Amino acid sequence: MGKVLVATDWLAACAGCHMSLLDLDERLVGLLEKIQITSSPITDLKHPPKEGVTVGILTGAVNNTSNEEVARQMRERCQVLIALGDCAVFGGIVTMRNFCSMREALHRAYVECETVVDGKVPASPELSRLLPTALAVNQVVKVDVHLPGCPPSADAIYHVLSELLAGRVPEVKGEYLKYD
Amino acid sequence: MVHITINGRELTVEPGMTVLQAAKQAGIDIPTLCHHPAISDIGACRMCLVEVAKQRALQPACTFPVTEGMEVQTESPKVVAARKFVLQLLFSERNHYCMYCQMSGDCELQALAYRYGLDHWIYDRPFEPMPVDGSRRYFLLDHNRCVLCRRCIRACGEIVANHTLGTRQRGSKTMISADLDAPFGQSTCVSCGTCLEVCPTGALIDRKSAYRGRVSRGDVQLSRNVCVGCAVGCGVVVVHRAGHIVRIESDWDAEPSRGLLCVTGRFEQLDEVRPRLTRPLVRRNGALVETDWDTAMEAAVAGFRKATTSGAMATGRAMNETYGALARAFTLAGTWGKALPVLGYGKPGTLADLEGADAIVVAGADPAETHRVVAYRIRRALDHGARLFLVDGGGEYLQPFATLSVPSAEAAKVVEVVADASSPVVIYGTGLDESALKALKALDGKAVFMGLPEAANARGAEAEGVKSWNGTAAVDALYVLAGDDPAEPQELPQAGFLVVQSAYRSALTDRADVVLPSPAWAERSGHVTNLEGRTCAFEAAFPAPEGVPAEWQPLATLAERLGKA
Structure with a gap:
C-alpha cells in the first residue's frame, strides 16, 4: 500500500498550529513512513496536487479572498478536511476584528498602532481583499474533523492523524479537547 | 418520604426536594450553570434539563420538585442532545473565545463544553461588541463573556442583600446592570465581591489575580483561614502560589459568614505595599x-x-x-x-440570631464601616421582615432602612417599641454612651446582645x-x-x-x-x-x-x- 497523501496550508493564522505539528518531534519520523506530505506553507510546494490528497489540514481563519480561495481549493482536492486550531474551528483571535468596522480595524493596525510611523492602509490591487467578517473554515467549506486548541497539542494532532490512518473517524474529547 | 428512580436507581428522598438535590444526594451528577448552592434556583440556563417520564418536555432539575413514583433520566440521548443544543446557543452569543480569557481552565461554561465534546460551533455569531465596565477598583465586569445566568444578581440580592445588580433590556439585548444602569464603580455596590465569586465565566474578573495561575491546573494552592480584618472572623480561602497570596475567596462552609465577605476581607488585605521585615x-x-x-x-x-x-x-x-x-x-x-462598653446583661448573640430576628437595634455602632458583614446580615434580616431601630448608629448605609432612628438620649423610645418584639437583637459598638446603655438594660433577658469590638480578636485577647x-x-x-x-x-x-x-x-x-x-x-x-466568642483554628497557608x-x-x-x- 502506498503512503497516504496529506496536504496542509494556513489561512489567517499565526503559524502556531504548524509549530504544534512540528512538536510531534520523533513521532513525525514514524508518521512519515505511512504518510507523505505533498505540500505545506513552509515547503516549496504550497498547493495540494491537482490529483488530490486523502487528508487536507487547514489552520487559521478565513479572513480575505485569498484565504477563501485556498480553503476552497483544499476542500476540492482532499477527501477528509481537518480544521486545525481555534482560528480554523471557531474563527479564533482573528474574529476580534468582527467586533468593529473594517475601517477601524485597518486604521488601528496600520495607522494608529504605537510602533507605526507615517502609516497608511495598504491599497495595492495585488493584495487580496478582506471579507466583511473573519470566518471559521466551516462557514466557507464543509469540514470533516474539527480539532480546536490554541494551538492544539502535538498529542491531539497525533491522535487525530493516527485515528484517520487506522481508518476511524477521530473523536476529539477528553485531554485532546482544549480551547486554549 | 417520596420514592423516585433516577437512571434506574431507586431512591427515597424528602418531599419538596428538587430533582437536582435528590440526584446530588445520591451522588448522581447533573451538570449545572446558573445553579449555585448558596442561592435560590431560577432554571435560567437549561443545562440541567432531565427527562422525566410522563412529562411532555425536558424539565430543569434545579427547579423541578420530586413527586411519588417519578422516573428521571439524566444522561439519555435526548437529554445529551438538548444540553449540546443549549451549549451551542450559549456560544452563539457574545465573545466566548478562551485563549485570551484569564478564567480559561477555571470556567464552568468551558468545562461543560468540554464535557459534552463541543468541538465546533454550528451557529453564526452576531459579534455585537459589549462594553467592559472597568469602573471598579478591584474587579471588572466584561459583558462580552456574560451568559446571563444571573448568579451575580441573586448573590447580590440574597447573600449580601445589597440589591445593586439587576438586568436591563430584554432577550439577547439583556445586560447585567448596576442600579439604574450606573457605572458599577459609582453604584450602590459595596465591593464585597460576592458576585465575582459566583460568576461561572470570566464576565466578572478579579484584576489582581488575573493570569496568576489556575486552580484546575494546580498552579495555585487553596488554604482555609480566618479573616482578621474585623471581629466577625469570616472564613476565607486563601489562594496562594509560591508564598504569595494570589487572591482571597469565600469559604462557603465556614461559620459565621458562610461565604459572605467584605471589601476588606477579600481585597484590601492585599493592598499591602510596605517593605517586609525578615531580620531583626x-x-x-x-x-x-x-x-x-x-x-x-x-x-x-x-x-x-x-x-x-x-x-x-x-x-x-x-x-x-x-x-x-x-x-x-x-x-x-x-x-x-x-474598649467596648461592657453590657453586663443579656445573652451573648451570634450572627445566626439575626436570621430569625424580628427587631434589630443598632446602638453606638456603624457596622457598615467597621463590621460590614454584620451590616449585610442585618439587611438580609430586613428582607425577611425584621424591623431596624437605630440608637445613635447605623450610619449612612443603614439609616434609610430604619423604622426609627433616635439619638442616645431618646433610646428609651426604641426600647419601648422593641419590647413588643418576639426575638429582638441588639448590636452595640464603642460609640454607646451612658444614657443609651442604661435604657437598653430594659431589654435584659428579652433581647440577645452582640457587641462589635474594635479589635478583631478582642475576645481572644480578653480570654488570654x-x-x-x-x-x-x-x-x-x-x-x-x-x-x-x-x-x-x-x-x-x-x-x-x-x-x-x-x-x-x-x-x-x-x-x-x-x-x-x-x-x-x-x-x-x-x-x-x-465577636460571638467562637474560637476558630487555622493553619498557615504558607x-x-x-x-x-x-x-x-x-x-x-x-x-x-x-x-x-
Missing part, C-alpha cells in the same frame, strides 16, 4: 542596623530589665496564643482601639488575660506588637525604650530601639476568637519568610528571660 534590627549610634535574633532579643531583654515600669500594646489581629504569651510577659497590656490597658500612662519601656496590622496605632504611651514586633517597616518601626520581624496574617497557625519565627515566639522568649514564664 537594633539601634546602634542612632541608626537601625540588621542583626541576629540572639543579639536583638538580648537588647530587648536588657531594655525591659532596666525599666521600672513597662507595658505592651498589641494589634487586635494577633492570635490567642500570642496574647497568652503577651499576658505572661507583661502585666500592663492592652490592644489598640477603643490581656487586660484592656488603655496605654495612657507613660512607661519606661514599651513593647508594641504591630504584627501585619495595616493601621498604625493612633496614640502610644510615652516610653524611653521601644521594642516593635512587626511584619512590615513603618513609621513605628523607624522610631523603635529594637525591631522584631513578625509573620503576616496568612503565615500563622493558631486560633482567633470572634510559611513565613526564612528567619521569621511564630508570632508568639519572641514574647515567649521575653517572658522566659524576664523570669515571668
Whole structure:
C-alpha cells in the first residue's frame, strides 16, 4: 500500500498550529513512513496536487479572498478536511476584528498602532481583499474533523492523524479537547 | 418520604426536594450553570434539563420538585442532545473565545463544553461588541463573556442583600446592570465581591489575580483561614502560589459568614505595599542596623530589665496564643482601639440570631464601616421582615432602612417599641454612651446582645488575660506588637525604650530601639476568637519568610528571660 497523501496550508493564522505539528518531534519520523506530505506553507510546494490528497489540514481563519480561495481549493482536492486550531474551528483571535468596522480595524493596525510611523492602509490591487467578517473554515467549506486548541497539542494532532490512518473517524474529547 | 428512580436507581428522598438535590444526594451528577448552592434556583440556563417520564418536555432539575413514583433520566440521548443544543446557543452569543480569557481552565461554561465534546460551533455569531465596565477598583465586569445566568444578581440580592445588580433590556439585548444602569464603580455596590465569586465565566474578573495561575491546573494552592480584618472572623480561602497570596475567596462552609465577605476581607488585605521585615534590627549610634535574633532579643531583654515600669500594646489581629504569651510577659497590656462598653446583661448573640430576628437595634455602632458583614446580615434580616431601630448608629448605609432612628438620649423610645418584639437583637459598638446603655438594660433577658469590638480578636485577647490597658500612662519601656496590622496605632504611651514586633517597616518601626520581624496574617497557625466568642483554628497557608519565627515566639522568649514564664 502506498503512503497516504496529506496536504496542509494556513489561512489567517499565526503559524502556531504548524509549530504544534512540528512538536510531534520523533513521532513525525514514524508518521512519515505511512504518510507523505505533498505540500505545506513552509515547503516549496504550497498547493495540494491537482490529483488530490486523502487528508487536507487547514489552520487559521478565513479572513480575505485569498484565504477563501485556498480553503476552497483544499476542500476540492482532499477527501477528509481537518480544521486545525481555534482560528480554523471557531474563527479564533482573528474574529476580534468582527467586533468593529473594517475601517477601524485597518486604521488601528496600520495607522494608529504605537510602533507605526507615517502609516497608511495598504491599497495595492495585488493584495487580496478582506471579507466583511473573519470566518471559521466551516462557514466557507464543509469540514470533516474539527480539532480546536490554541494551538492544539502535538498529542491531539497525533491522535487525530493516527485515528484517520487506522481508518476511524477521530473523536476529539477528553485531554485532546482544549480551547486554549 | 417520596420514592423516585433516577437512571434506574431507586431512591427515597424528602418531599419538596428538587430533582437536582435528590440526584446530588445520591451522588448522581447533573451538570449545572446558573445553579449555585448558596442561592435560590431560577432554571435560567437549561443545562440541567432531565427527562422525566410522563412529562411532555425536558424539565430543569434545579427547579423541578420530586413527586411519588417519578422516573428521571439524566444522561439519555435526548437529554445529551438538548444540553449540546443549549451549549451551542450559549456560544452563539457574545465573545466566548478562551485563549485570551484569564478564567480559561477555571470556567464552568468551558468545562461543560468540554464535557459534552463541543468541538465546533454550528451557529453564526452576531459579534455585537459589549462594553467592559472597568469602573471598579478591584474587579471588572466584561459583558462580552456574560451568559446571563444571573448568579451575580441573586448573590447580590440574597447573600449580601445589597440589591445593586439587576438586568436591563430584554432577550439577547439583556445586560447585567448596576442600579439604574450606573457605572458599577459609582453604584450602590459595596465591593464585597460576592458576585465575582459566583460568576461561572470570566464576565466578572478579579484584576489582581488575573493570569496568576489556575486552580484546575494546580498552579495555585487553596488554604482555609480566618479573616482578621474585623471581629466577625469570616472564613476565607486563601489562594496562594509560591508564598504569595494570589487572591482571597469565600469559604462557603465556614461559620459565621458562610461565604459572605467584605471589601476588606477579600481585597484590601492585599493592598499591602510596605517593605517586609525578615531580620531583626537594633539601634546602634542612632541608626537601625540588621542583626541576629540572639543579639536583638538580648537588647530587648536588657531594655525591659532596666525599666521600672513597662507595658505592651498589641494589634487586635494577633492570635490567642500570642496574647497568652503577651499576658505572661507583661502585666500592663492592652490592644489598640477603643474598649467596648461592657453590657453586663443579656445573652451573648451570634450572627445566626439575626436570621430569625424580628427587631434589630443598632446602638453606638456603624457596622457598615467597621463590621460590614454584620451590616449585610442585618439587611438580609430586613428582607425577611425584621424591623431596624437605630440608637445613635447605623450610619449612612443603614439609616434609610430604619423604622426609627433616635439619638442616645431618646433610646428609651426604641426600647419601648422593641419590647413588643418576639426575638429582638441588639448590636452595640464603642460609640454607646451612658444614657443609651442604661435604657437598653430594659431589654435584659428579652433581647440577645452582640457587641462589635474594635479589635478583631478582642475576645481572644480578653480570654488570654490581656487586660484592656488603655496605654495612657507613660512607661519606661514599651513593647508594641504591630504584627501585619495595616493601621498604625493612633496614640502610644510615652516610653524611653521601644521594642516593635512587626511584619512590615513603618513609621513605628523607624522610631523603635529594637525591631522584631513578625509573620503576616496568612503565615500563622493558631486560633482567633470572634465577636460571638467562637474560637476558630487555622493553619498557615504558607510559611513565613526564612528567619521569621511564630508570632508568639519572641514574647515567649521575653517572658522566659524576664523570669515571668
